[in-house]
């Protein structure tokens with residue numbers, strides 16, 4: 162490949178999005194912009210314009226608020242990770258939030274009936290897989306577009322949730338379920354865990370580099386290599402230190418990171434994940450090299466179902482209750498699809514990452530949280546979220562390689 | 569030379585490695601292949617020619633397992649085989665360069681070269697094959713070897729996304745994918761369509777090298793010069809049916825063009 166000299170802004174954007182770290186940049190910039198606005202610009206503005214202000218109050222960037230922000234975004238993030246998997250295929254899932262609702266309701270009913278918490282969680286996760294897989298089978302083997310099937314799923318599962326929860330609300334007191342959101346990792350363990358992760362990442366990167374050298378492959382430049390490690394270290398340590406400054410790292414966040422790591426590993430580092438990207442990039446090519454495109458599609462929807470169930474469990478644990486509006490009836494669906502897309506996962510398939518979905522969820526969460534703090538109305542929040550989503554999709558459309566728009 | 573039989577190469581034809589007979593294929597109302605016979609031997613280049621829509625690509629896709637035919641028999645070294653999936657074809661040692669290349673633009677060169685046959689790290693036996701860790705370094709090594717063998721000098725990195733490559737570079741990758749695999753039959757569907765003069769040369773050299781290494785090669789092209797340079801036999805299809813097969817040394821480009829466009833029925837051929 163000749164080094165290309167063309168560098169219109171759009172070309173540069175495209176280049177940026179192609180590199181491995183680069184795909185994080187737009188969403189990180191969005192996050193930084195939102196945090197700077199709510200965290201610094203607004204407080205300063207208030208301080209200067211309000212004569213009786215007693216001092217600067219950085220509410221948004223306080224550890225307490227950031228902690229809450231993480232917890233608030235956790236359910237959105239879990240669903241967004243799942244939705245990312247089907248977006249990679251070029252499909253969409255509109256039923257994820259309703260599935261999460263059904264699973265949370267089921268969880269409530271099960272623990273109320275005396276099923277031990279851990280067993281109820283497992284059952285509910287199985288139920289989520291079944292709900293997702295059922296749609297996946299219709300999409301893959303009957304050939305109905307995913308938009309239609311999951312729209313039907315959205316309606317059907319909303320109804321199902323109301324059937325399970327006729328009152329629309331149920332408190333969950335089960336200690337196991339509540340523990341997921343309540344247990345805090347002791348400060349020192351959180352730091353230790355973060356340190357170990359960073360060390361492991363650095364060791365893996367170095368070993369890879371050594372293997373590359375041994376096999377005579379092109380090497381990563383030192384900047385990329387250490388840049389990646391430093392980037393990872395900064396993110397992990399800032400997150401842990403901030404949460405420690407208020408309370409400690411909650412188990413919920415560790416579980417979310419763990420689940421995302423597993424899905425991330427499956428999508429990027431296994432033959433199955435490779436086939437997801439291949440189908441998303443060119444389904445006919447994937448079929449012609451012998452990939453079972455139908456099975457891949459069906460399984461992907463099963464994965465969304467599983468993550469929706471996990472999201473349902475997280476939500477039930479955090480709120481201590483299950484309500485119709487918190488899941489199926491509320492804005493959860495659009496927020497999680499928005500999170501996945503804002504994270505930079507293409508709606509056209511074949512490009513994206515589950516880690517970006519987490520950052521996307523933080524963007525959505527920060528926006529909601531920040532607007533709440535400034536006393537904005539629900540109407541403002543909706544309009545802001547819409548604008549951000551539109552911006553994200555516009556970036557996606559512009560940074561798509563030229564000539565693939567026909568797909 | 570009035571009967572079709574005479575056009576067949578005759579007793580001195582090499583024993584076919586891959587042979588198919590009576591291949592039928594319908595797309596809805598279109599009868600794309602009407603009982604086509606085709607064969608190719610090891611160590612020979614069989615050119616497959618015909619006008620646009622003659623059914624060349626369809627026949628190749630059937631041989632590669634990408635399409636399932638509606639009728640017909642397949643033989644490898646005279647024993648009957650079944651080709652229903654791409655895996656069947658790959659297991660029989662059949663590789664193909666598709667006319668549309670069939671690459672994934674969102675993946676890099678190395679990933680495209682091992683698409684569908686990704687190497688996984690050893691160990692990890694407790695995981696199902698589809699969930700074992702990819703050996704992406706091995707992928708890169710193989711990709712580099714395949715690209716080097718093709719001598720594609722314009723391609724610097726096997727980690728470049730295919731979406732950012734030129735048409736010729738993509739074609740080179742599609743060819744590298746086919747010839748990089750363990751195989752006995754290589755089918756190239758218009759492999760030089762997007763190539764410059766120098767790259768076309770390289771592809772023709774690759775085709776000759778494949779013949780010299782005792783592969784059975786099928787070469788589809790509309791370029792008569794290339795065909796006469798590289799092929800040993802020429803099989804002509806017209807409207808989804810065989811016209812005839814010639815030895816390249818015993819025919820001329822004019823004769824082939826007439827056969828492609830008018831067939832043999834109207835007697836023009838006799839004048840040749």
Ligand SMILES: Nc1ncnc2c1ncn2[C@@H]1O[C@H](COP(=O)(O)OP(=O)(O)OP(=O)(O)O)[C@@H](O)[C@H]1O
Pocket residue numbers: 595598600618619620621622623624625626627667
């Ligand atoms: N997927 C399909 N669906 C419907 N019809 C098809 C399909 N593929 C091929 N055909 C039809 O089958 C016939 C043979 O097509 P094919 O692609 O095999 O021609 P070809 O000989 O490769 O032509 P070309 O030289 O243009 O590549 C054509 O009439 C075409 O319209």
Ligand SMILES: [Mg+2]
Pocket residue numbers: 624625626667757
């Ligand atoms: Mg063709």
